[in-house]
Amino acid sequence: MVLIMEYDGTNYHGFQLQASQPTVQGEVEAALLKLTGGKVRVLAASRTDTGVHAQEQVVSLRTTSALPERAFIGGLNHYLPDDIAVSAAFRVSDTVNVRRNAVSREYHYLILNRTARSPIRHRFAHHVPGRLDVAAMNEACQHLIGEHDFASFATALESRIKSTVRRVQQAEVTKNGDLITFRIIAGSFLPHQVRNTVGALLRVGLGKMTADEFRSILEARTPGMAGPTAPAHGLCLMQVNYPHSWEELCN
Amino acid sequence: MVLIMEYDGTNYHGFQLQASQPTVQGEVEAALLKLTGGKVRVLAASRTDTGVHAQEQVVSLRTTSALPERAFIGGLNHYLPDDIAVSAAFRVSDTVNVRRNAVSREYHYLILNRTARSPIRHRFAHHVPGRLDVAAMNEACQHLIGEHDFASFATALESRIKSTVRRVQQAEVTKNGDLITFRIIAGSFLPHQVRNTVGALLRVGLGKMTADEFRSILEARTPGMAGPTAPAHGLCLMQVNYPHSWEELCN
Numbered sequence: 001m002v003l004i005m006e007y008d009g010t011n012y013h014g015f016q017l018q019a020s021q022p023t024v025q026g027e028v029e030a031a032l033l034k035l036t037g038g039k040v041r042v043l044a045a046s047r048t049d050t051g052v053h054a055q056e057q058v059v060s061l062r063t064t065s066a067l068p069e070r071a072f073i074g075g076l077n078h079y080l081p082d083d084i085a086v087s088a089a090f091r092v093s094d095t096v097n098v099r100r101n102a103v104s105r106e107y108h109y110l111i112l113n114r115t116a117r118s119p120i121r122h123r124f125a126h127h128v129p130g131r132l133d134v135a136a137m138n139e140a141c142q143h144l145i146g147e148h149d150f151a152s153f154a155t156a157l158e159s160r161i162k163s164t165v166r167r168v169q170q171a172e173v174t175k176n177g178d179l180i181t182f183r184i185i186a187g188s189f190l191p192h193q194v195r196n197t198v199g200a201l202l203r204v205g206l207g208k209m210t211a212d213e214f215r216s217i218l219e220a221r222t223p224g225m226a227g228p229t230a231p232a233h234g235l236c237l238m239q240v241n242y243p244h245s246w247e248e249l250c251n
Numbered sequence: 252m253v254l255i256m257e258y259d260g261t262n263y264h265g266f267q268l269q270a271s272q273p274t275v276q277g278e279v280e281a282a283l284l285k286l287t288g289g290k291v292r293v294l295a296a297s298r299t300d301t302g303v304h305a306q307e308q309v310v311s312l313r314t315t316s317a318l319p320e321r322a323f324i325g326g327l328n329h330y331l332p333d334d335i336a337v338s339a340a341f342r343v344s345d346t347v348n349v350r351r352n353a354v355s356r357e358y359h360y361l362i363l364n365r366t367a368r369s370p371i372r373h374r375f376a377h378h379v380p381g382r383l384d385v386a387a388m389n390e391a392c393q394h395l396i397g398e399h400d401f402a403s404f405a406t407a408l409e410s411r412i413k414s415t416v417r418r419v420q421q422a423e424v425t426k427n428g429d430l431i432t433f434r435i436i437a438g439s440f441l442p443h444q445v446r447n448t449v450g451a452l453l454r455v456g457l458g459k460m461t462a463d464e465f466r467s468i469l470e471a472r473t474p475g476m477a478g479p480t481a482p483a484h485g486l487c488l489m490q491v492n493y494p495h496s497w498e499e500l501c502n
Contacts, residue, residue, distance in 0.1 A: 116336055124371065
């Protein structure tokens with residue numbers, strides 16, 4: 001079964017299960033245990049870090065429960081806390097792999113650009129009081145588009161990462177009132193890649209670096225060059241894209 | 252001095268001071284005491300109820316503090332909790348009365364209209380799973396525009412309310428994706444008027460009442476006819492309007 005999930009990551013140590021910290025996976029598996037009576041392991045299409053949100057995370061699981069999709073959604077939402085919800089459920093073949101089958105992931109990073117902090121925005125937007133040059137940020141992020149070695153946007157080289165080459169399909173910075181959105185779509189991302197990119201883009205926006213210097217960082221292929229890592233709470237996984245719709249895969 | 256304030260009302264028993272419950276006024280006065288060393292009483296242009304938010308509340312106070320406006324804003328935001336903030340401060344004459352001088356107040360009520368609840372929206376939007384007819388709701392709310400006796404939209408007749416006649420300048424229901432916004436501007440409002448209006452509009456949206464029946468409620472002038480009172484967390488005070496700008500009143 002595949003679930004589409006939304007969560008406010010503020011109170012969680014990321015998606016992935018941890019022994020002694022609250023995680024989204026832990027909450028989902030606890031709700032599944034209550035609903036189905038069985039221990040169920042779930043897999044997320046795109047793991048999110050501590051404090052990162054998701055509007056449409058895709059999660060797969062195997063269950064012997066015969067509950068219809070609607071009851072599954074309603075039951076899980078009953079047991080899940082207010083800051084985690086299931087918005088859709090699809091019974092698909094167990095051969096579906098939500099991680100490997102995904103063709104791209106879309107992330108948004110929200111920046112509130114005004115002098116005063118905002119109680120209404122503070123859970124989902126990073127507050128930057130200094131005036132940001134949105135045009136310069138947007139120009140810089142165009143260099144990300146295409147297939148590149150993004151080693152400079154990794155925090156450190158991790159042995160489990162075989163290649164630091166990724167393909168970015170779209171990247172843009174737009175402004176609406178005092179809210180700035182960095183939007184990026186790629187096949188997949190290195191750990192912390194989006195937040196390190198935002199850190200470098202903020203330096204461009206504040207006039208501390210030019211769009212050309214931003215490109216030089218990319219070309220240097222040296223971990224730690226980009227950043228500083230922007231705070232987690234501005235980041236949201238918006239969507240995971242597949243070559244099919246879930247409806248058409250349903251048994 | 253006049254302060255423009257923003258707050259997430261989730262954790263407060265409204266604006267107005269209460270002996271044993273957390274209130275926005277209580278937090279602001281505590282921050283003022285820390286900043287200025289003096290007991291200061293504040294007055295809000297539009298009192299908000301328990302759980303109601305404000306994007307631009309206007310608050311006045313008298314202080315002997317000689318701190319410049321910028322330091323006042325920075326200092327208060329330092330002492331205030333994350334869910335309350337000052338966005339601007341203006342030193343104006345003590346004869347200014349933020350309540351009586353206001354010419355109108357604008358409130359928004361947000362409704363999330365989709366099957367699944369939303370962790371990202373749940374603090375600021377009332378979740379209605381049943382499909383709402385936005386055109387019918389917008390048609391009904393046009394009857395509110397103009398000067399009317401809004402007694403039917405009061406929860407009960409309170410002796411402190413001398414007249415239930417109010418002038419509504421604008422009212423509309425619009426939709427953007429699965430978010431529906433009810434926007435209303437009036438000189439002032441009866442207690443619970445906006446939430447009772449939303450309660451009646453939701454009955455229209457769900458097809459339980461026609462726009463004509465909505466008008467009949469208005470014409471009946473009987474407290475308790477509208478409603479049920481929609482939940483507080485969808486409501487936000489957006490703006491208080493004055494015949495002047497605060498900049499032009501500054502000494």
